[in-house]
Amino acid sequence: MPTLTLIQAVNDGLKVSMRQDESVLVFGEDVGPKGGVFLATEGLTAEFGKARCFDTPLSEDGIIGTAIGMAANGLRPVCEIQFQDFIFPAFDQIVSEAAKLRYRSGGQYTAPMVIRTPYGGGIRGGLYHSQSGEAYFAHTAGLKVVIPSTAYDAKGLLLAAIEDPDPVLFMEPKALYRHEKGEVPEGHYTVDLSTLRTVREGDNVTVFCYGSMVPVVEKAAAKAAEQGIQCEVVDLRTLLPLDEQGVLDAARKTGRCVIVHEAPRFCGYGAEISAMIAENIIEYMEAPVRRVTGFDTPFPNTLEHHYLPDERRVLDAIEEVARY
Amino acid sequence: MQIETAPEPFSVIGANGDVGGHKVTLSDEELIQCYRTMLTVRAFDDVCMKLQRSGRIGFSVPNKGVEACQVGAASALRQSDFFFPSYRDFGMALYHGVHPVEMMHNMFGNNLDAARGRQMPVHFSFTDPIKYFSISSPIGTHLPQAVGAAYAHQMRGEDNVTLASFGDGGTSSLGFHSALNFAGVWKSPVIFLCQNNGWAISCPSDEQTASDGFAIKGAAYGVPGVTVDGNDVLAMHQAVSEAADRARRGEGPTLIEAVTYRMGGHSTSDDPSKYVPKETLEEWAEKDPVKRFREFLTVRGMWTEELESEWSAAAYEQVNSGAKEAESTEGPRLETIFSDVYAELPQHLRRQGEAAFDLAKRKGDADAGGGAFPL
Amino acid sequence: MVPQVIQLIDESGSAVSQLPDLGKDRLRAMFISMLRVRIVDGRMLTLQRAGRIGFVGTSTGMEGAQIGSAAALKAQDWLWSGLREGGAAVMRGLPLAEYVAQMYCNANDTAKGRQMCNHFQHKGSNYPSWSSVIGTQIPHAVGAAYASKMRGEDVVHSVYFGDGATSSNGFHSGMNQAAVWKVPAVFVCVNNGWAISVSAKAQTAAETYAHKASAYGMPAARVDGNDAVACYATMQAAVERARKGDGPSLVVLETYRIMGHSSSDDPSKYRDEDEVAGWIAKDPIQRLEQYLTSQGFLAEGEREKIEAELLAEIDTVIHEQEAAAPMALKTLVEDVYATVPGHLKRQYNDFIEVAERHGDAQPGDGAFPL
Numbered sequence A: 001m002p003t004l005t006l007i008q009a010v011n012d013g014l015k016v017s018m019r020q021d022e023s024v025l026v027f028g029e030d031v032g033p034k035g036g037v038f039l040a041t042e043g044l045t046a047e048f049g050k051a052r053c054f055d056t057p058l059s060e061d062g063i064i065g066t067a068i069g070m071a072a073n074g075l076r077p078v079c080e081i082q083f084q085d086f087i088f089p090a091f092d093q094i095v096s097e098a099a100k101l102r103y104r105s106g107g108q109y110t111a112p113m114v115i116r117t118p119y120g121g122g123i124r125g126g127l128y129h130s131q132s133g134e135a136y137f138a139h140t141a142g143l144k145v146v147i148p149s150t151a152y153d154a155k156g157l158l159l160a161a162i163e164d165p166d167p168v169l170f171m172e173p174k175a176l177y178r179h180e181k182g183e184v185p186e187g188h189y190t191v192d193l194s195t196l197r198t199v200r201e202g203d204n205v206t207v208f209c210y211g212s213m214v215p216v217v218e219k220a221a222a223k224a225a226e227q228g229i230q231c232e233v234v235d236l237r238t239l240l241p242l243d244e245q246g247v248l249d250a251a252r253k254t255g256r257c258v259i260v261h262e263a264p265r266f267c268g269y270g271a272e273i274s275a276m277i278a279e280n281i282i283e284y285m286e287a288p289v290r291r292v293t294g295f296d297t298p299f300p301n302t303l304e305h306h307y308l309p310d311e312r313r314v315l316d317a318i319e320e321v322a323r324y
Numbered sequence B: 001m002q003i004e005t006a007p008e009p010f011s012v013i014g015a016n017g018d019v020g021g022h023k024v025t026l027s028d029e030e031l032i033q034c035y036r037t038m039l040t041v042r043a044f045d046d047v048c049m050k051l052q053r054s055g056r057i058g059f060s061v062p063n064k065g066v067e068a069c070q071v072g073a074a075s076a077l078r079q080s081d082f083f084f085p086s087y088r089d090f091g092m093a094l095y096h097g098v099h100p101v102e103m104m105h106n107m108f109g110n111n112l113d114a115a116r117g118r119q120m121p122v123h124f125s126f127t128d129p130i131k132y133f134s135i136s137s138p139i140g141t142h143l144p145q146a147v148g149a150a151y152a153h154q155m156r157g158e159d160n161v162t163l164a165s166f167g168d169g170g171t172s173s174l175g176f177h178s179a180l181n182f183a184g185v186w187k188s189p190v191i192f193l194c195q196n197n198g199w200a201i202s203c204p205s206d207e208q209t210a211s212d213g214f215a216i217k218g219a220a221y222g223v224p225g226v227t228v229d230g231n232d233v234l235a236m237h238q239a240v241s242e243a244a245d246r247a248r249r250g251e252g253p254t255l256i257e258a259v260t261y262r263m264g265g266h267s268t269s270d271d272p273s274k275y276v277p278k279e280t281l282e283e284w285a286e287k288d289p290v291k292r293f294r295e296f297l298t299v300r301g302m303w304t305e306e307l308e309s310e311w312s313a314a315a316y317e318q319v320n321s322g323a324k325e326a327e328s329t330e331g332p333r334l335e336t337i338f339s340d341v342y343a344e345l346p347q348h349l350r351r352q353g354e355a356a357f358d359l360a361k362r363k364g365d366a367d368a369g370g371g372a373f374p375l
Numbered sequence C: 001m002v003p004q005v006i007q008l009i010d011e012s013g014s015a016v017s018q019l020p021d022l023g024k025d026r027l028r029a030m031f032i033s034m035l036r037v038r039i040v041d042g043r044m045l046t047l048q049r050a051g052r053i054g055f056v057g058t059s060t061g062m063e064g065a066q067i068g069s070a071a072a073l074k075a076q077d078w079l080w081s082g083l084r085e086g087g088a089a090v091m092r093g094l095p096l097a098e099y100v101a102q103m104y105c106n107a108n109d110t111a112k113g114r115q116m117c118n119h120f121q122h123k124g125s126n127y128p129s130w131s132s133v134i135g136t137q138i139p140h141a142v143g144a145a146y147a148s149k150m151r152g153e154d155v156v157h158s159v160y161f162g163d164g165a166t167s168s169n170g171f172h173s174g175m176n177q178a179a180v181w182k183v184p185a186v187f188v189c190v191n192n193g194w195a196i197s198v199s200a201k202a203q204t205a206a207e208t209y210a211h212k213a214s215a216y217g218m219p220a221a222r223v224d225g226n227d228a229v230a231c232y233a234t235m236q237a238a239v240e241r242a243r244k245g246d247g248p249s250l251v252v253l254e255t256y257r258i259m260g261h262s263s264s265d266d267p268s269k270y271r272d273e274d275e276v277a278g279w280i281a282k283d284p285i286q287r288l289e290q291y292l293t294s295q296g297f298l299a300e301g302e303r304e305k306i307e308a309e310l311l312a313e314i315d316t317v318i319h320e321q322e323a324a325a326p327m328a329l330k331t332l333v334e335d336v337y338a339t340v341p342g343h344l345k346r347q348y349n350d351f352i353e354v355a356e357r358h359g360d361a362q363p364g365d366g367a368f369p370l
C-alpha cells in the first residue's frame, strides 16, 4: 500500500472519483493549471480536461451558487474554497441554499455537492488564513460537516462525501497537509460519514478531538500514559450529523472528559459535546468536563503557537480531569 | 444585441521618454519623489524576498512591474485623503512619507507593528502621515468600506477623497459590486483604482471576466470608466488627478483601470513559472515602468548614472537599516493575543488570559513572567 | 449608448413593427394565461384578506412581461424564478391545484408546507424551488446551464429576477461566471419600478438596467414589458442565441408593479398614485386584447366569457384545497437529509411524545423506531 500525505490522499481521492464518475467535476480559484495553492488538485486538468477541472473568477458566492445549480442538474461538483477564511462571501449560498434546498422543495430538488476547504492555523497565516469556522456550519441543518485527520480518512471520507446525497462541507486541516502521512489503499474505498474513530483506547480519561488537534492529543495522551493516565482518544471526524451514541458511550467509559479544538471556545463545537454529556449521562461523570480550545480572540500571527492548543495545554487538562 | 468594447489605454510617456503635447503638472521635486519611491519599492521587494528566502520573515508580495500604478496614483492625492489599499500598494505609503522601518515592523510581526504581529506580513495599517486603512486579506471587503468613509467626508462637507485600490480579481468580489453600486447612487467622492496586472494568482484576467477590460464595468453602475497605461507614472498621475478633481467637485466616483503586469509571482509562496507564459513576461519587461520613467527624466536632464546609484544606495540603506531594526525589535507580548479584541477586556477573555499565563508560568515560559496576566 | 426599448404593439394595441408569426392559437393562449394570472392573483388577495392564506405577491401589471417572455421557452428549457413567476409556471405545466396548495402551504403542497406562500416549484416543467433570498437563484441557473452544456443537451436556462436583485451578490457572481463560461442562459430582469419601497431609479445610478450587461461582456436588450408580443420576440432571440451556443444575454423587461410589493405592503406611503395611474393605462392585458380584437382573434365580449371560466376554474381548485388533510408531523424532520439521521429522530420522538399527550398528533405521526 502506498504511503501518502494527507494532501496527496485528497488528490488521489479526487482522481479516483473523477475516473469512475463522469459527473464529478472540480472547480474553484487556482485549481486548474496551478493545481491549487496547496496542490490538492494537481494534475486534474491534465487528466480530465478543462471542462471538469477549471479555475473560476474570484467569487466564492459564484463558486458555491453555480455548484448548487450543477448539483440540482445532475452533476457532482466538488468545489474548492481556497481558504476557509474566504468562505464567508458564500455563506448565504451554503446556509440558505445548499443546506435548505431538499427541505424547502420537499425533496424535489437537492444539492449533492462537496465544498473542500483548508482550515486552521499553524502556517503563520494570521487572522485570515487560519480560522476554524466549523461551528458556524455545524449549526446548519441540512449540511454535513466532515473533518479528516489522517491520510486514510481524508481519501475515504472524501469519496463518501462525494457519493453522499447531501451537501458536505469537507474541512481539511491544512497544518496536517504534509505532516500527516499514512498508508492509503489504491483505488476506491469509503469511510462512512457519521462514524467515530477510536485513535487510542484507555480507561481513565476520554479526549474528544478532530482534524488538526488529533496528533496534538495523541502526543499528550502518550505523555499522560507515562504517568499512568490511560486516555481514550476519539476522533469525531464527522461533526454533523454526529454519532451521538458513540460519543456518549466513549464518555461513559471513563466518566472523565476533555474536548479539544482549535476554534474559539464560546459556542464552539465543544460546547455541544459538553451539553450532550450533561443532558444524557451526567450521572456517570466523575469530573467536570474540560475544554481546551483556541481563545475567544481573532487568530494572531506571530503568537499563533500560543493561541493554538498544544500538547502542554491538553496534558494539563487531562491531568486535571484525571485527578479530580 | 451588441457587446461593448474598451478604448486604448491612455498614456503620456511615449517612445524614448517623449511626452508629445502632454503637459507635465508635477514639479521637478515631485517627479524625483516619484522616481525615488519607485526605487524604494524595488529595494523593499528585493530585501523582503531575501529575508523570506532565508526564513527570517514568512511571506512577502512582489511589486515588480506595478510600481507606477501605486506611485502615480499616490502623487495625485493629498495627505488628508483616505487610502483603502490592497496588499500590493505600499508604494503609496512610501510616497507620502511612511518610513520603510514601519513596514518592516509589520513584515517581522514584532511589537512595534501597528497590528502587534497579529496580521500576516504586507498587511499594513498606518495613520500618519496618511490614513492608510488596515489591510484585510479577504479580497474586495475594503471597497464598500471606502465608500462608507467617503460618505463621512461628504456628510462633514470635507473635500477629501477616498482611494479604493484593488486588482483585476477584485472586480469579481461581492465588495466590488456593492461598492460601485452604492458609490454611483450616493455620488461618492471615491476613486476606484483597478490595477489590472494580468493575474489573480494563476487566473488570467481574460478568464476573470468576459468584459473587454475592466473600466467598462463602470457602466453597470453609472460610474465613468477610464483605461490608463499603468506602467506610465505620468498617465497614472493625470488620470487619478482628474478623478480626484471630479470627486472633490461633488461629481461622484470614477473607475480607473490601470493596465499593467505582475512581473513576479503572486507572493513568495507562488511559483508563477507553472502558468505565466515566458513570452508575455518578456514582452512586458520591455515596458518596465521604472525604465520608462527613467527615459522621461533623462530627456528632461534630471537623471544620470551617478544620481541613480546615489538614490538606489539611499533606498537600500533605508530598507536594510529598517529590516535590521525591525528584526532586533522584541516580539509581541503574550497578552497581545487578548488585547484589542474589544475596547475593554471582557470577563471571559480575562479568565482565558489568566489561565494562559498561569499555565505558561508553570511550564517555565519566559514570556509569562511571574504568571500574572498583565491586562 | 442607451439601448432602444423594443416595442411591437403600441399602447393603443396597434402593431408598430413586424410581429413574430405566433398565429392565432398561440396568441390566444398567451392572452388566456395572462388573464389567468390576473384572476388568480385577485382570488389569492381575497383569500389573504379573509385570513385563509398568509401572503401574496401579485404580478398585476406584469402579466405581459412574464407570460410573453416565458412563452418563448421550450418544454425542455428551465425557468429559475423569483417571487412572481408562478403564472409562467402554470402556463408551462404547474397544475393549478399545486399552485393553490402551495399558497395554502397544506399537505398537498409539494414543498410540504415548509416555504412561505408564493414560493412555487414544479419539477415536471423544470421550474426549481426558489428561496426568499433575493438573487440567489441566479448563480444556480448558471451552474445548471453549465451542466446542460457539459452534457451537450439542447436546453436553455432562463432566470428571472427583479430590478432590486441586480444589486445582489448572485447577480454579480452569476452574470460574470455565465459570460466567462458562455453558458446557455438568459437573464431576465423584470424591472417593475420598485424593490419594495426603493424605486428602480434609487437602486442604481446605471443609465438603464441593460447597461449592467456591459460589466460582464454580455449583450442586452430592453423591452416594453407591457407588450407581451415584444417580450416574446426579444426573449425568443435571446433563447435561440443561447441555444446555438453563442452564450448568455440579459433581457430587461420594463414594466410596473401596480399593486403593493405584497399583501403586507402599503405602497401609498412611498409612491405617487399618479404614477400608478399612468401605468394602469398601459395595461398589458388590455393592449393584447385590443390587438387580438383588431385581428379578429378575439370576439366581442369574449374576454368576459373567458374570465368567467377562469374564475370558475380557480374557485373549484380553492374549494378542493380548503379541504386538504392535515400536514404529517414527520415532515418537520424529513428532507433535511436524504435519510433522517439519529439526532433528528430523537428530537422528533421527544417532540411527538408531548404532542401526543396534548392530542396534537394524527395516526401516522408516531415515533421513529430507533
Ligand SMILES: Cc1ncc(C[n+]2csc(CCOP(=O)(O)OP(=O)(O)O)c2C)c(N)n1
Residues within 6 Å of the ligand: A029, A058, A060, A082, A086, A089, B086, B088, B137, B138, B139, B166, B167, B168, B169, B170, B171, B197, B199, B200, B201, B262, B266
Ligand atoms: C475572498 C477571497 N478569496 C480568495 C482569496 C485568495 N486570494 C488572495 S489574492 C488573490 C488574487 C487576487 O488577484 P487580484 O485582485 O487581481 O490582485 P493582485 O494579487 O493581482 O494584485 C486570491 C484569489 C482572498 N484573499 N480573498
Ligand SMILES: Cc1ncc(C[n+]2csc(CCOP(=O)(O)OP(=O)(O)O)c2C)c(N)n1
Residues within 6 Å of the ligand: C082, C083, C084, C132, C133, C134, C161, C162, C163, C164, C165, C166, C192, C194, C195, C196, C257, C261
Ligand atoms: C437578500 C435579501 N434582502 C432583502 C430581502 C427582502 N426583500 C424581499 S423582496 C425585496 C425587493 C425585491 O425587489 P425586486 O428584485 O425588484 O423584485 P420585485 O419584488 O420588484 O419583483 C426585498 C428587499 C430579501 N428577500 N432577500
Ligand SMILES: [Mg+2]
Residues within 6 Å of the ligand: B167, B168, B169, B195, B196, B197, B198, B199, B200, B201
Ligand atoms: Mg491581479
Ligand SMILES: [Mg+2]
Residues within 6 Å of the ligand: C162, C163, C164, C190, C191, C192, C193, C194, C195, C196
Ligand atoms: Mg422590482
